[in-house]
Amino acid sequence: MLLSLHTPARAQLPRSARTLVRGGQIERPDSVRRRLDSLRTEAAARCFDSIARAHYAADSAFVAAARTDADPAELDSLAALRFAEGPGALAPRRKVFRKGWLMSDSMGLSKVTWVSALLPGYGQIYNKQYWKLPVFYGAMGTGLALFIHENSRFKPLKRAYEAYTDRSSVRTPELDALQERMIRSNTRRQIYLGVTLASYIYSIGDAAVSYSTNEVSRVKKATTLACIFPGAGQIYNRSYWKVPFVVGGFASMIYCIDWNNRGYQRFKKAYGLVADYDNHPENYPDGPTDEFSGRYSASYLRDLRNNFRRNRDLCIILTGALYVIQIIDAHVDAHLKDYDISDDLSMNLEPLVDYTFVPAQGSNRPVFGFNLSLTF
Structure with missing residues (x-):
């Protein structure tokens, strides 16, 4: 074309x-x-x-x-x-961490706490607070050495007391002197053990408080401290008025457990002596050798023994419940510490007057009501 x-x-x-x-x-x-x-x-x-x-x-x-x-x-x-x-x-960049499972920069608070519980002093090394190691190791080592020494003196006294009371619980000057020496030795032993445990627990709590490698909320720190020792979470939250209730509750429960356990051991021994006397009276020419001298029957002593044992077990359960409750309280209280209660959270209810055009009347008509406003 x-x-x-x-x-x-x-x-x-x-x-x-x-x-x-x-x-x-x-x-x-x-x-x-x-x-x-x-x-x-x-x-x-x-x-x-x-x-x-x-x-x-x-x-x-x-x-x-x-x-x-x-x-x-x-x-x-x-x-x-x-x-x-x-x-x-x-573009994402890889972070450089320190090598080693025990000294990694990515370790969280929970992991540091658990490792500190297994290896006392690890938390201070991880937090680079080396000057605290002699203090903790010195307190724990001294308390543990004194406890071992006193425990070696307490055990022979306890064996002699049990051997004496297995034959007869009748109060004698020899039995009273032996029991007094045993009680004094046991008191010193418990004090040394308390110093050792207090130093050990404090080292774990110090590692958790001083932890600053990664960002940790107040809630997690308060909960961790409450798990380490009852009342520590309340102290961290600055709710000091709750500390006497927590510490007093635990002290009362521990006293009740010890009191009921001593009663259980007492009536258990008395029941054993009376039951053996009822079965073999020929072995007891001088009559019953329990501390009550046969005034109570074996069935009555058995009931008392069972009551003290039941109360002791119940106190142990209540102590566990109190431990869980104070952890929950520290967790919730730490959440509420950050809760905003300023004036920005408010509700206002005001009267409302408005004018609306009504086509049927061809004019504006007043409307009355309420205006509800929420600020959050």
Whole structure:
């Protein structure tokens, strides 16, 4: 087909038409150029997709940082970095931790506490408070050495007392002197054991309080301290008025457990002597040898023994319940410490007077009511 055009020979139409005109005749589109153009289009699309994917990854990193409790200034710096340096600026980077399972920077508070319970003094080493090690080790070592020494003196006295009372519980000057020596030795032994345990528990609590490697909320620290020692969580929350109730409750429960246990041991021994006398009276020519001299029957002593044992077990259960309750109290109280009770949390109820246009009357009509507003 011929086309007459008033243009010079070998003129070219706009490049987007991809049509050449030579000598007034339109030629077919160039297939090679069209293929090259399609390749260029595909390459441009791939480039655009890679840029969009990189921007999406950068925006995802920004959103992930925003969902955490990050500082607003830090988020602003992330946004500035996002637009200033391009999508590759927020690429994830691997943190460098100290090597070793026991000295890793990624160790949490719970793990440090448990390891400190197994290895006393580890928390002070982890927190780099080396000057505390001689204090804790000295107190624990001294208390433990004194306890072992006193326990070696207490055991022979206890064996002699039990051997004497297994034959007869009648009060004699020899039995009273032996019991007095045993009680004094047992008191010193318990004091030394208390010093050792107090130093050990305090070292664990100090490791938890001084922990600052990773960000830890007040709630977790308060709960951890309450688990380590009853009342420590209340002290950390500065709820000092609760400490006497917690400590007094535990002291009362421990006293009740000890009192009922002593009663259980007492009537258990008396019941054993009376029951043996009832079964073999020929072995006791002087009559019953229990501390009550046979005034109570074996069934009555058995009932008393069972009552003291039941009360002792009940006190142990109540002590466990009190331990759990004080942990819950420390956990909840730490949450409430951060609860906002400012004036921004308010409810206002105000009268409302408004005018509404009524088409039927062709005028405005007053409307009365209440306006309730909540601020939070």
